[in-house]
Amino acid sequence: MAAFDxxxxxxxxxxxxxxxxxxxxxxxxxxxxxxxxxxASIRKLGGRYPKxxxxxxxxxxxxxxxxxxxxxTELIIGRVQESxxxxxxxxxxxxxxxxxxxxxxxxxxxxxxxxxxxxxxNEPWIFPYGTAVAPLVAxxxxxxxxxxxxxxxxxxxxxLNDNLLASGRFLTMFPESVIRLADGHMPFKIxxxxxxxxxxxxxxxxxxxxxxxxxxxLFISSLREVARSLxxxx
Numbered sequence: 001m002a003a004f005d006x007x008x009x010x011x012x013x014x015x016x017x018x019x020x021x022x023x024x025x026x027x028x029x030x031x032x033x034x035x036x037x038x039x040a041s042i043r044k045l046g047g048r049y050p051k052x053x054x055x056x057x058x059x060x061x062x063x064x065x066x067x068x069x070x071x072x073t074e075l076i077i078g079r080v081q082e083s084x085x086x087x088x089x090x091x092x093x094x095x096x097x098x099x100x101x102x103x104x105x106x107x108x109x110x111x112x113x114x115x116x117x118x119x120x121x122n123e124p125w126i127f128p129y130g131t132a133v134a135p136l137v138a139x140x141x142x143x144x145x146x147x148x149x150x151x152x153x154x155x156x157x158x159x160l161n162d163n164l165l166a167s168g169r170f171l172t173m174f175p176e177s178v179i180r181l182a183d184g185h186m187p188f189k190i191x192x193x194x195x196x197x198x199x200x201x202x203x204x205x206x207x208x209x210x211x212x213x214x215x216x217x218l219f220i221s222s223l224r225e226v227a228r229s230l231x232x233x234x
Contacts, residue, residue, distance in 0.1 A: 020214035022051035027219070028064040028076035029056065031158045032133055036178035037094070037202065038077060041222040052215045065089070068205060074216040076205045077223065090208045094227035096199030099133070099140050099173045101191045106168025115193045117144045124152035126161050126172040136200065137173050143196040162186075177202070177230055202227075 029038050034056060042054055057064070057073050064076045069086065077094075085091055101120065103109050109120070128134055129151075141148040152170065155161055164170050166187045179190050204223055206212055212220065 019051070021049045021218065023213060023215040024053045024055055025075075025213065025216045025219045026055045026057065026073040028059065028067050028073040030060070030064070030078050031058065031128075031156065032175050032178055033077050033079075033202065034058070035158065036175060036181045037223065037226060040181040040226045041219060044226060045219060045222040049215075049218060052218065054219075065205075068207065071207070071210070074206065074210075074212050075220065078202065078205075079200050080203050080205055085205060088208050090206050091203050092205075093201045093203050094223055095177070095202055095230050097175045097177045097202050098199045099136055099195060099197040100176045100179065101171060101193040101195060102165065102174045102179065102188045103171050103191050104166045104168045105187050105189060106166075107171070108168075109171070109191055110168075110189060113192060115191055117141070117193050117195060118146050120171060120193070121146060121149045123149070124170050125149050126153045126155065126164055126170050127151040128156050128161065128172075129154045133173070133175065136197070140173065140195055140197040143198075144194075162188075180230065181226065 027038065038056070045052060057067055059067065061078065061080060064073070064078065065080075065085065067073045068076050068089065079097075080091060101115075101117075109115060109123075127137055138148050153161070153164060161172065165172055171191075174188075176190070179186065179188060204220060206220075
């Protein structure tokens with residue numbers, strides 16, 4: 001595996017010398033991060049460097065760390081704590097994100113100016129089980145002193161969840177960056193709910209003993225630019 005990776009990396013190095021703005025970057029990330037930060041970074045970078053291609057690997061944290069360790073990806077992005085990352089990995093914090101309550105534009109709560117979380121307990125909820133967001137949802141309700149509602153739909157299938165949410169009947173929680181970075185493309189809105197949700201770090205992880213390719217470095221720079229724009233707005 002290591003020998004094959006060295007050969008593949010050598011080919012990439014030669015390609016980078018010929019054109020450092022062309023090639024493929026392999027990225028590991030979960031769905032919410034992909035929908036927000038990664039999508040925004042690709043849009044920003046794609047206008048400048050159209051010859052870069054992006055291979056996105058989805059999965060849970062354990063699987064993504066293994067993909068990086070096996071050198072199947074050059075970087076992973078998500079909510080990774082330093083205490084659970086292997087010693088051979090480098091972690092850089094990009095920004096702090098928090099959860100917000102989200103509804104479709106047809107939802108009856110859409111035009112309310114103030115909403116208390118306990119008013120929403122009996123609404124139909126979509127909860128993303130099996131993702132990094134799931135435990136944060138339960139924690140947000142506990143922090144507000146409210147029992148977490150029963151999930152009407154438990155799913156990590158983003159397209160299903162989005163279609164149900166857009167119908168106007170359901171509520172869910174998203175990382176705030178997903179909505180803020182969508183540039184109005186999503187038919188959803190952050191509801192004005194006071195939610196004591198702490199900011200959790202979103203990080204980029206690379207291998208300490210492997211220099212990212214030229215296109216991967218360009219992508220990481222784009223991630224930093226998008227992260228700075230988010231922090232500037234706060």
